[in-house]
Amino acid sequence: xxxxxxxxxxxxxxxxxIKAAPVSREIxxxxxxxxxxxxxxxxENMSEVFFQVLEIPTPDYNLGVGSGSHAVQTAEMxxxxxxxxxxxxxxxxxxxxxxxxxxxxxxTAAKSGLPLGHVEAGLRSYNRTMPEEIxxxxxxxxxxxxxxxxxxxxxxxxxxxxxxxxxMVGDVMYDVALQMxxxxxxxxxxxxxxxxxxxxxxxxxxxxxxADDRENLASIVEALTDCGRTVVFPxxxxxxxxxxxxxxxxxxSAKVKVLPPVDYLDFxxxxxxxxxxxxxxxxxxxxxxxxxxxxxxxxDETEWIETVEDGWNALVGTDTEDILHAIEHxxxxxxxxxxxxxxxxxxxxxxxxxxxG
Ligand code: UD1
Ligand code: UDP
Numbered sequence: 001x002x003x004x005x006x007x008x009x010x011x012x013x014x015x016x017x018i019k020a021a022p023v024s025r026e027i028x029x030x031x032x033x034x035x036x037x038x039x040x041x042x043x044e045n046m047s048e049v050f051f052q053v054l055e056i057p058t059p060d061y062n063l064g065v066g067s068g069s070h071a072v073q074t075a076e077m078x079x080x081x082x083x084x085x086x087x088x089x090x091x092x093x094x095x096x097x098x099x100x101x102x103x104x105x106x107x108t109a110a111k112s113g114l115p116l117g118h119v120e121a122g123l124r125s126y127n128r129t130m131p132e133e134i135x136x137x138x139x140x141x142x143x144x145x146x147x148x149x150x151x152x153x154x155x156x157x158x159x160x161x162x163x164x165x166x167x168m169v170g171d172v173m174y175d176v177a178l179q180m181x182x183x184x185x186x187x188x189x190x191x192x193x194x195x196x197x198x199x200x201x202x203x204x205x206x207x208x209x210x211a212d213d214r215e216n217l218a219s220i221v222e223a224l225t226d227c228g229r230t231v232v233f234p235x236x237x238x239x240x241x242x243x244x245x246x247x248x249x250x251x252x253s254a255k256v257k258v259l260p261p262v263d264y265l266d267f268x269x270x271x272x273x274x275x276x277x278x279x280x281x282x283x284x285x286x287x288x289x290x291x292x293x294x295x296x297x298x299x300d301e302t303e304w305i306e307t308v309e310d311g312w313n314a315l316v317g318t319d320t321e322d323i324l325h326a327i328e329h330x331x332x333x334x335x336x337x338x339x340x341x342x343x344x345x346x347x348x349x350x351x352x353x354x355x356x357g
Contacts, residue, residue: 021050035058094117095119167352
């Protein structure tokens, strides 16, 4: 039998808790995991609730880094991670997605001479003004093993010369969505908020290009308040802060059902029964596709191109009229032919890691 591998997994932001949930469960079957939370997200509804509803083990370390500029936040994470890696001497470091926690984990592993694995590798928006794009590219190039969610991701990696250590495993977010669909339905979130299935839109906004830009945010708010539909909008803290700072909060909350960020089960429950989703999130575009909910994306490009090619995702940007037109007229009905795996991506990742022992 192979020796157990000691893995240090680095997470820090909401979507990473969700991605790590199934992987952590699988890798602990045969190996030891040290879970490190950088503290990038720290509000209870951005962090703790995900550990509860997804039954993720309590982190062994919380670096408590919090918010800051890119340089400050990433550097603080690297300082903390270097100490943890020196103390724990893991055999392997695992990072997820494309946040500052991802790049901090990747750079620190590489500088500490530790092999690195990247879950959700090979995603590209080909927009280098997105902080996440920088994080993805650098992390993929530092990795020893990359776990790609789709064939497109494998092709993107090959185009950059990354062909060794590439494993097409499927999408871990599809694993979680399948596992949690039933518990999410059983939550009764629609009743709690007085909603009728198929009769409301679900909105999320948090990309800096939208949330930090007054004009773009105002344009999105106008579409959501003028569309004449019931809109539910769990508001990310970055966006809440700016809606208030730009004087947009009162107009929004007068017409739209604004909520604090909700936990994963409530979010899936809201998403599955929405008439449409209006979002700039990466993960939410995919979840809409998984559950056959038309997605109106408030961006000009996407990493999840399959959802657009298959006709279920409309890239509309931030123009009020374009958003309103898509809310009214975007009604896809074709089959969903694109593969995000079979719901067993985490098992494949664990099997690859088992071989490292
Ligand atoms: C981060 C990721 C982004 C990801 C998103 C998921 C980077 C560069 N960005 O963006 O890729 O899509 O997480 O949600 O890593 N804040 C709070 N409480 C919290 C967390 C944040 O109030 O618990 C506020 C702070 O004002 C902070 C701002 O939100 O300055 C932004 O947080 P930050 O983690 O820097 O970036 P996100 O926009 O959350
Ligand atoms: N999500 C959630 N509660 C919310 C908003 C989103 O649980 O109030 C989940 C959603 O289901 C998805 C993930 O958070 O799985 C997406 O995270 P986010 O949009 O913050 O980041 P991105 O995917 O854009 O990096």
